Amino acid sequence: MENWITVMSFSFTHEAHMVKGYLESAGIETELRDEMAAHLQELAVAVGGVKVLVKESDFDKSIKLLKEGGFLKGVKPEKDIKIETVIMADGMDKKICPFCHSDNISVQKRPNLYTVILSSILGLLYTAAVFPSYKSTYKCFDCEKEWKYKKQGSIDL
Numbered sequence: 001m002e003n004w005i006t007v008m009s010f011s012f013t014h015e016a017h018m019v020k021g022y023l024e025s026a027g028i029e030t031e032l033r034d035e036m037a038a039h040l041q042e043l044a045v046a047v048g049g050v051k052v053l054v055k056e057s058d059f060d061k062s063i064k065l066l067k068e069g070g071f072l073k074g075v076k077p078e079k080d081i082k083i084e085t086v087i088m089a090d091g092m093d094k095k096i097c098p099f100c101h102s103d104n105i106s107v108q109k110r111p112n113l114y115t116v117i118l119s120s121i122l123g124l125l126y127t128a129a130v131f132p133s134y135k136s137t138y139k140c141f142d143c144e145k146e147w148k149y150k151k152q153g154s155i156d157l
């Protein structure tokens with residue numbers, strides 16, 4: 001039996017389905033993992049979202065196809081994503097991108113440093129669920145920026 005490896009992962013199920021459909025139309029077999037968990041957004045963060053898997057022998061071809069299809073454009077490894085900090089002003093509309101004023105944005109919750117440290121000290125898998133110290137991260141689909149809000153004068157963890 002062949003090994004299946006992750007070719008891309010997503011926070012949202014519909015994005016994974018788009019890539020699955022694209023690869024399958026090119027004749028590549030795919031599998032989705034963690035799809036059920038992704039319906040609960042908090043849990044999706046914990047398991048790393050929805051993964052699209054392909055057979056090991058199809059991996060290189062899949063990457064090439066995804067690049068051609070523009071799916072890998074703007075997709076960066078988690079650690080390379082630069083999250084801007086936006087100082088919150090009175091009356092600021094959080095439903096609009098502060099950079100390009102598009103309303104085509106999404107909100108993601110990421111565990112903050114405090115949660116991660118606490119989890120590793122206590123060794124509890126679901127510490128994050130017990131201590132709800134998630135931070136919301138916003139992403140704009142138009143200008144592809146990511147940001148979080150900060151109250152003026154507050155200490156950022």
Ligand SMILES: [Zn+2]
Pocket residue numbers: 097098099100101102140141142143144145
């Ligand atoms: Zn924007």
